Amino acid sequence: MKKAWWKESIVYQIYPRSFCDSNGDGIGDLNGITSKLDYLKELGINVIWLSPVYQSPNDDNGYDISNYEAIMTEFGTMEDYDRMLEAAHQRGIKIVMDLVVNHTSDEHPWFVESRSSKDNDKRDYYIWKDGKDGKEPNNWGSCFSGSAWQFDDKTQQYYLHLFSKKQPDLNWANPRVRKEVFDMMTRWCDKGIDGFRMDVISLISKPEGYPDSEVYGGTYGTSNICANGPKVHDYLKEMNQTVLSKYDIMTVGECAGVTLEEAQRYANNEQSELNMVFQFEHVGLDDGDGFKWSTKKMPLVPLKENLTKWQKGLDGVAWNSLYFCNHDQPRIVSRLGNDSDAYREISAKCIGTCLHMMQGTPYVYQGEELGMTNSVFNSVDDFNDLESINAYHELTEAGFFTPQELLPAIAHKSRDNARTPMQWDESANAGFTTGKPWLAVNPNYTKVNAKDQLAREDSVFHYYQKLIALRKQYEIIVYGHYDLLLAEDPDLYVYTRTLGEQKLLVVCNFSENERSYDFGAFAEGKVLIQNYKDSSFKEGNLKPYEAVVVLL
Ligand code: GLC
Ligand code: CA
Numbered sequence: 001m002k003k004a005w006w007k008e009s010i011v012y013q014i015y016p017r018s019f020c021d022s023n024g025d026g027i028g029d030l031n032g033i034t035s036k037l038d039y040l041k042e043l044g045i046n047v048i049w050l051s052p053v054y055q056s057p058n059d060d061n062g063y064d065i066s067n068y069e070a071i072m073t074e075f076g077t078m079e080d081y082d083r084m085l086e087a088a089h090q091r092g093i094k095i096v097m098d099l100v101v102n103h104t105s106d107e108h109p110w111f112v113e114s115r116s117s118k119d120n121d122k123r124d125y126y127i128w129k130d131g132k133d134g135k136e137p138n139n140w141g142s143c144f145s146g147s148a149w150q151f152d153d154k155t156q157q158y159y160l161h162l163f164s165k166k167q168p169d170l171n172w173a174n175p176r177v178r179k180e181v182f183d184m185m186t187r188w189c190d191k192g193i194d195g196f197r198m199d200v201i202s203l204i205s206k207p208e209g210y211p212d213s214e215v216y217g218g219t220y221g222t223s224n225i226c227a228n229g230p231k232v233h234d235y236l237k238e239m240n241q242t243v244l245s246k247y248d249i250m251t252v253g254e255c256a257g258v259t260l261e262e263a264q265r266y267a268n269n270e271q272s273e274l275n276m277v278f279q280f281e282h283v284g285l286d287d288g289d290g291f292k293w294s295t296k297k298m299p300l301v302p303l304k305e306n307l308t309k310w311q312k313g314l315d316g317v318a319w320n321s322l323y324f325c326n327h328d329q330p331r332i333v334s335r336l337g338n339d340s341d342a343y344r345e346i347s348a349k350c351i352g353t354c355l356h357m358m359q360g361t362p363y364v365y366q367g368e369e370l371g372m373t374n375s376v377f378n379s380v381d382d383f384n385d386l387e388s389i390n391a392y393h394e395l396t397e398a399g400f401f402t403p404q405e406l407l408p409a410i411a412h413k414s415r416d417n418a419r420t421p422m423q424w425d426e427s428a429n430a431g432f433t434t435g436k437p438w439l440a441v442n443p444n445y446t447k448v449n450a451k452d453q454l455a456r457e458d459s460v461f462h463y464y465q466k467l468i469a470l471r472k473q474y475e476i477i478v479y480g481h482y483d484l485l486l487a488e489d490p491d492l493y494v495y496t497r498t499l500g501e502q503k504l505l506v507v508c509n510f511s512e513n514e515r516s517y518d519f520g521a522f523a524e525g526k527v528l529i530q531n532y533k534d535s536s537f538k539e540g541n542l543k544p545y546e547a548v549v550v551l552l
Pocket of ligand 1 (some may be wrong): 064
């Protein structure tokens, strides 16, 4: 297999709004990030993926961009950005920028012009259509509730927005749009950034004829009909030739609706498109019926089956990204592990072991290295995220759920679970800000925080530090082939990695039960990491949430 620095890297995602506030306005900022680079260096990661820091009216917290080449006022200035980039580079940490180009903000000058008249020069930068029988052009729903079409009085046409109505979709079929985007990317690359995470990039090519789509839950058709559209690979190849191939950068495409076959194309070994993609199948396994809203636990057997499909399916053909957490996902300890005081830390370590020993590039989302958990939301007023708030209103008003049913499900799956401020210490507001945080801190910060964990050798932080160090030390963890054992076992996730003569065994007990497992010859192997000090795995006993990694 061809080696590459981005295959051997460990990425840490920062959601700037919630990471560290340097000036007491309650909002995280760039100077806050710079002040924590030593913390990240100590953790051992070598790439930061920065969620959007560009100018934005913040309808979707920065994923609605009104100027791709200016910094959001609340986050600081371009000088702050340059200082952060340099300070990161000095520490051997690369910076990957979020690239949100399926859509812009409706406040972006391109859209302001586009909507101004039908014959405006930028009209075709976006997707405008006439209504059909006095209604929307088709049945597509927005990912954030309601129709994906917004009628604009001024010109009596509808524009497409797969996300909020303040996020109109760019028209990638227009070569001028592609050129604008590629030029903008080139300017960022010339500034010295190290890569792009591409927001919903699988959605940029819309299906021909804009047909109605299937309705899975609720009133509207799925926007997934836009996933992996007819021209998406052409557009990415063009982007690759025009920009990406000219720089030594890493790219990861957020690919809603991606299948294994499609991922093999996006992230192909010839590198004609992207380095890797984020797929979503595994984080959808605890969805409800037709909706993501549910309090269901993530089921282990289907999870093993799914991750194994991706591990085997991309091996030698493309490259995997490894993640459980990001700014759109509730906290994994609360979904797959156990966030009670008794098991929070041990299950967080078990989950980390399981993910970090796989083939691919691992992503750690801020706070995951502390075992941060879901937060507490008692009423719809406690949420900030528009996805949660809109879904609550739409689905209760249309009678799909009662408020009593829906509130716990949204509290469990809301993106706000990932967005509560980073828990730095046990002081007021978890040391995130001296002001009033933009989103309430998780009340468990006095128990779960970085200061405590840095001081404690057996903490989740130090365990992640070790997982990260191991990947740098052992090639087999990066490049080895993966094979699943015990596919049907409801408690144990067991797999091997193989590289030449070497073999690694990874055993994770995802249950509160003691379990037995015969390690065979591996009982005499070299233990690379384990989450219990008093383990008796050699005798075939596994404790609740025990994880062991052995090299032969
Ligand atoms: C991606 C982002 C999400 C955002 C959406 C629209 O899924 O991760 O946070 O809301 O795209 O940009
Ligand atoms: Ca601030």
